[in-house]
Amino acid sequence: MLQDEGARARAARPASQSAPHPAPWAEPVATALLVLADGTILEGFGIGRTGAADGEVCFNTAMTGYQEILTDPSYAGQIVTFTFPHIGNTGTNDEDLESLDAAPASGVRGAVIASAVTNPSSWRSSSHLDAWLEARGIVGITGVDTRALTALIRDHGMPNAVIAHSPDGTFDRDALKARAAALAPMEGLDLVPPVTSRTQSAWSETTWGVKTGYGNRPAGEGLRVVAIDYGVKRNILRLLAEAGCDVTVVPATTSAAEIMAMKPDGVFLSNGPGDPAATGEYAVPVIRELLAEKVPTFGICLGHQLMGLALGGRTVKMAQGHHGANHPVKDKTTGKVEIVSMNHGFAVDPASLPETAVETHISLFDGSNCGLTLTDRPAFSVQHHPEASPGPRDSHYLFERFVALMRAGKPETIHAVLD
Incomplete structure (x- = not known):
């Protein structure tokens, strides 16, 4: 019935009111x-x-x-x-x-x-x-x-x-x-200045919960950690705070004397962009002084590369880099394999490191260096991002390892802590 009525209505419609012909196909314009x-x-x-x-x-x-x-x-x-x-x-x-x-x-x-x-x-x-x-x-x-x-x-x-x-x-x-x-290659570019902190600041925010949002820990009750900001990620700072650290974030150009004046229990070397050798022009001398003071030190990503340079090693440009959340890395100190997040276009050449630097982590994709620890000073670093939680929390132990290293307080205890 409805079909019959529709047909009669179409037949009675004047030609001027007929449905228009569809427009020709138009290729979308690239914007x-x-x-x-x-x-x-x-x-x-x-x-x-x-x-x-x-x-x-x-x-x-x-x-x-x-x-x-x-x-x-x-x-x-x-x-x-x-x-x-x-x-x-x-x-x-x-x-x-x-x-x-x-x-x-x-x-x-x-x-x-x-x-x-x-x-x-x-x-x-x-x-x-x-x-x-x-x-x-x-x-x-x-x-x-x-x-x-x-x-x-x-x-x-x-x-x-x-x-x-x-x-x-x-x-x-x-x-x-x-x-x-005409663009310059990434090699030789120091990209830290635009992303580092402009002033010193305290950090107390902890990790996120579905019902609670981000937490906050009281200051003055934990281990004093100075985080050198080369482009630090917020969740790294949250996990340091969650692990019981009173975190002070300082600009990338802060001197070793200024850092030592804060009487830190430990120093954190953050992630960041660009060529580590370029940033190392001002960062490496500071890290060398801190390592000489035997302050417990933990580095991630660019911080790992800068530690390698401070030890006399070298970094190399990777063809495609490692960027993603599904990278398998082996912790040679435990034998465990972790699924980690990566974001780097340069890598530390392990063959260039001194005997006092022991390789602790390797990429199972290409065998590249992903971690080191020192035998004569309380310091270690990793190339991957343990705070990113792709595993989901395979690498969170590294923050506890840093805390244990600070609590141990003596360089000769590092191997016991790592084990």
Whole structure:
């Protein structure tokens, strides 16, 4: 009955009111480009900030934690390609930030994503990824074949590139190619100054709970730890506080004399971006003085590399680096294998280290060095990020190891502590 009435209505409709013919297929206009240094151009659709930014393109294999990745100061100067296609589907919030400065200045230059960003589906979300990227000044591109880009990086190394977003699709492609080709390599770049703390500060926030949010521990009741900020992540500081430390964060250029004047029970060397040899120009002399004072010392990521340089070792640029949350690392002191988070483009050459530096951790992907400890001083470091919890908590013991080392108080007890 309804079909018959519909047919009669269509037949009675004047020709002028007939349904219009569908428009011809229109190819979507690219509103974002990723222009590699060799002139290769990848087209896509822009999100986040409009304009252009440049940096070294790396890929990250993590399936979750995109907001933490995009606020990790260790990514300063880089454009992050996400190998997992669905990025942004849980939105963003005000809690999952890793840069110490909550202002939009974490250092990430751009984000490359495969699929279009969907509307948030998490109860914790407070904003869409697109709006969040724009607020933080990060240029994004979606619709890219990230598998092909990842394969290119795997085979040829991390290229420099320019990422550009123009809502009307207008680009000066030749100018973008020239800009990408002229970019300086990561080797020799000290990228710590833009991301380090400007002033000394105390840290007391502890880890997050579903019902409680972040906790807070009272000051003046724990071990005194001075954390040298080369681009430190918030969750590292939270786990130090959780382990019973009164943490004081100091800028990267703080002198050894200033640190020793604080009478620390231990010193923490943080993660950070750039070439460790460049940062080492001012960081290594400080670390050498602290090691000479036999202050218990713990380093992570860039802090690990700087400790290696302070011991007389050398660091090397990796072709594709390690970036992701599914990396297997073996702790040679226990024989256990941990699933860890990685984020580094340089590595310590273990063959360059003195006999007093013992390799404690290795990557089971490529055998590269991921940890060391000293036999003559109370110090150790790891290349991976034990605070990131991909395992989920395989590496949290390292914070307890640091606390035990500080409590032991004597360098000759280090092996007992490590065992």
